[in-house]
Each structure stands twice: as structure tokens, then as C-alpha cells.
Amino acid sequence: MSRMVFCARLHKDAEGLDFQLYPGELGKRIFDNISKEAWSQWQQKQTMLINEKKLNMMDPEHRKQIEQEMTRFLFEGKDVQIDGYTPPKA
Numbered sequence: 199m200s201r202m203v204f205c206a207r208l209h210k211d212a213e214g215l216d217f218q219l220y221p222g223e224l225g226k227r228i229f230d231n232i233s234k235e236a237w238s239q240w241q242q243k244q245t246m247l248i249n250e251k252k253l254n255m256m257d258p259e260h261r262k263q264i265e266q267e268m269t270r271f272l273f274e275g276k277d278v279q280i281d282g283y284t285p286p287k288a
Contacts, residue, residue: 207236207272224265232272240271243278250280 203214212233218225219237228237247253247267253260270276 203231203233205233205236206231207239207275208233212236220268224269228272236272240268243271244268247278247280 201214201216202211204210205212212235215229215232215234215237218229220228232240244264244267247264248255251263253264255261255264267278271278
């Protein structure tokens with residue numbers, strides 16, 4: 199049986215992550231409070247953020263920026279905003 203969590207992003211009970219995907223205290227908080235569905239949403243946003251802002255994950259400042267956006271997205275319910283980005287029309 200899969201592990202259930204009350205997802206802080208989706209505000210509902212949902213299937214939890216199988217293991218801690220991010221290091222440290224933030225990683226533990228994500229493991230305990232974020233669902234697979236919400237993590238998948240974040241991964242899509244993170245990819246877009248890295249690509250659109252041309253972030254380098256070897257740069258500590260860029261990693262810090264990603265971590266701040268991740269916290270805002272997963273725990274504060276805020277969407278990722280990228281200046282000048284317009285989503286494609288369906």
C-alpha cells in the first residue's frame with residue numbers, strides 16, 4: 199500500500215513520495231507534506247524556470263533561487279512567475 203500524506207500544495211490527502219528526493223530539513227518537510235502529484239507539478243515548473251532564466255545548477259546563487267521558488271510553490275501556494283514568459287496558446 200502506498201504512503202498517504204496531507205499535501206500542503208493540493209490541500210488534500212494524496213499518495214506521498216516513495217523516498218526523500220531533496221536533501222536536508224527542506225527535503226524532510228517535502229517528504230512529509232508533499233504528494234507525488236504536487237512534486238510532479240513542481241518538476242515541470244522547475245524545468246521551465248531553469249530553461250527560461252538560463253539558470254546554472256552549479257552556481258550556489260541559482261540553486262538558492264530554485265529552492266526559494268520551490269518553497270513558495272509547494273508550501274505557500276504561489277505559482278512560478280517568469281518575467282516576459284507567455285504560455286503557448288492551445
